Amino acid sequence: MIKRIKLRTLFIGGCITLFFLVLVGRVFYIQVLQGDFWQQEAAKTWAHTTIIKALRGEITDRNGNVLASDVPAFTVVVEPDVIHERGLRDEVIQGLHEILNKPVSELEELIDAKDKDGNLYKNREVRNEGWKVDQEVADKIAEFAKKLEEKHDIREIGIGTVKDQKRYYPKNSLAAHILGYTNREGNAVAGLEYFYDKQLRGMDGKLNYQSDGKGVKLPDAEESYKPVVNGDNLKLTIDSTIQYYIEDAMKEAYAEYQPKSMTVIAADPNTMEILGMANLPTFNPNEYWNTQDQADFYNHAIKSIYEPGSTFKIVTLAGTVQEKLFDPNAKFQSGYIMIGRRRLNDMHGGWGRITYLDGVKHSSNVGFVKLGYEMLGKDKLVKYADDFGFGQKTGIDLPGEAKGLVKPYYEVDFATLAYGHGKVQVTPIQQLAAVSAVANGGKLMKPYVVKEIDDPNTGKMTVTKPEMVRQVISADTAKKTGSYLEQVVADQKIGTGKRAYIDGYRVAGKTGTAIKVGIDGKYDPTKNLVSFIGYAPVNDPKIAVIVIMDEPKGDVGGGTAAAPVFKKIVSQSLEYMGVPKVYADGGKNGKKSGDDAVSARTAPNMVGQTMKSAKEQLLDQGFDFESVGGGPTVASQYPSAGTALASGQKVYLLSEQGDKPTIPDLRGESLRDALEVLSLLKVGIQVSGEGYVTEQKESVNNGKKQVALTLKPNKQDGQDTETASGKTTDPNIKSASPSKPAG
Known part of the structure; x- marks a missing residue:
């Protein structure tokens, strides 16, 4: 009996000992071997993170x-x-x-x-x-x-x-x-x-x-x-109003010519601040998933490379002017030129023996081969192409920029390089930077889109400053080159850029019509890339613009399809900027459709006179006028004294204005005239629409008077040689043929 009790006690004690050993082992396993895991699991119940x-x-x-x-x-x-x-x-x-x-x-x-x-x-x-x-x-x-x-x-x-x-x-x-x-x-x-x-x-x-x-x-x-x-x-350099002008003009041309794609860039040529940039087709970033074709997302302005055609002739022209080789009055035989066994042709078979300045106006391939290949020489031609930034990225602050190439090898490659064909491929932004160098006095500037970066957490603001890459040509060379490019637009008889002419603004520019290479590796005359590039006003450049259409439908070139788009964008933008129109010949209107200048009366000087005397004088001379403000004397006037007046144009007499200036009735006035008057009154201005003022509303913002103008087109407007669509109404003007590689 005692032995049985001892065995039972020993068994129970062994079980208890074994239980405690298992328990200790389990605790060791949980707390030591799996301690980190259970610590994390426990933390989940009491530790929380809010993002x-x-x-x-x-x-x-x-x-x-x-x-x-x-x-x-x-x-x-x-x-x-x-x-x-x-x-x-x-x-x-x-x-x-x-x-x-x-x-x-x-x-x-x-x-x-x-x-x-x-x-x-x-x-x-x-x-x-x-x-x-x-x-x-x-x-x-x-x-x-x-x-x-x-x-x-x-x-x-x-x-x-x-x-x-x-x-x-x-x-x-x-x-x-x-x-x-x-x-x-x-x-x-x-x-x-x-x-x-x-x-x-x-x-x-x-x-x-x-x-x-x-x-x-x-x-x-x-x-x-x-x-x-x-x-x-x-904060961007982009101006949404100019951006709207760009896209509106593009949509109109895109609907008419139905190109594969279309690109426009506008910049301040003095700083290369991008004022606007657009491509068609495009997309809505709010609904990007509805865009079926991935090509619609492609920014051709900085990514696409192409043979530029005649717009590249600006480089050749600037180089020969810089080297003092360009004589505008010297003559050459247009038509064709032989480079070894290769024949290079002008459009329409040439124009006989012409001056080099006329060669620039006609966009003669032969003339530019003689200038760039024969006079300037292969090495200097390539050097100027490099100096103007071709074959290298501009450094614009947008992703995916291409650098293009300038790789002539054979003699004929150097000859065709002089007029923008062959072994040269460029991007639109490179070309705009190059023409801006001509506009701004010879400085190649780095383009940029972001003007300011503001840190809302610290208040620190970083401002982007204009950056000059290099001085490409002298200021004198740039001025002379610009004057020759102005003739391309101003000469309404032979200038290939005549459809970019803007009455009252001096415009310099160059057309381009480049034949594209087909699938067989040969040039296909049915596929063209047409373009126009230029700036205005020539004497004080405010805006430079490039317009490119890839394979537009119809027998059109850069002068017929792209130049009118440039004209519409630049004329609207300059008026929006408040740049006044200036007419040549001291009180004459600019030429229209190649006709002789038409005499016009000039505004008399009324500043300093009593308001009563000024009114009597203008009334006696038959001027339409309006006085603004209740002051006794004329403090300022618009248009200024000596300015040529258009038929029926009103003269505004402004007296001294207080904190709350009197706003005249501007309905029926052009945007230019309205902006000038309101600028003299030093009030804020908002503009919507285009054409002539149909409605004006006054308001006060931060203590400053604001005037909102609504504009609509005048149905009677449009007596120029071109309609809004870019089609000519003058039967004597022929369309430029894109059948040859010239612009």
């Missing part, structure tokens, strides 16, 4: 107009388990289909989906139609949910929205290729959004804290806070 989303930087134009910003957005969510439990499946599917336009079959799949254990999901986002929708859609979802709650007398129906933020482009497709876009996940994809992504995106903030089992924050627990860093704001 504070950073705002992506705002992008504005040079005048502060918003082009891209973050705005509130909402994501539609559903709770499949609740929807099925409430018996609302069919009603929810139909309602969401009507609001979001999402296919019923996809909604059924979303709401009926189950997890791997066969249970309905608790929460799902409605993508993509319900992802990051605007306030209007969110309100419709809330209204729909409320109706279901009232109809079935229940509180939770399993649909709602979660607040988020998204990128929004308020002007839709305006400047789309400059801005680029971010995708629905918020990742930068193209344009400035991509190039400046690091500065724009900022850094999310973070708050770490501890809570009890019910999620209530512990009062004495440790917490850490990482402040949010919002993205930098970008």
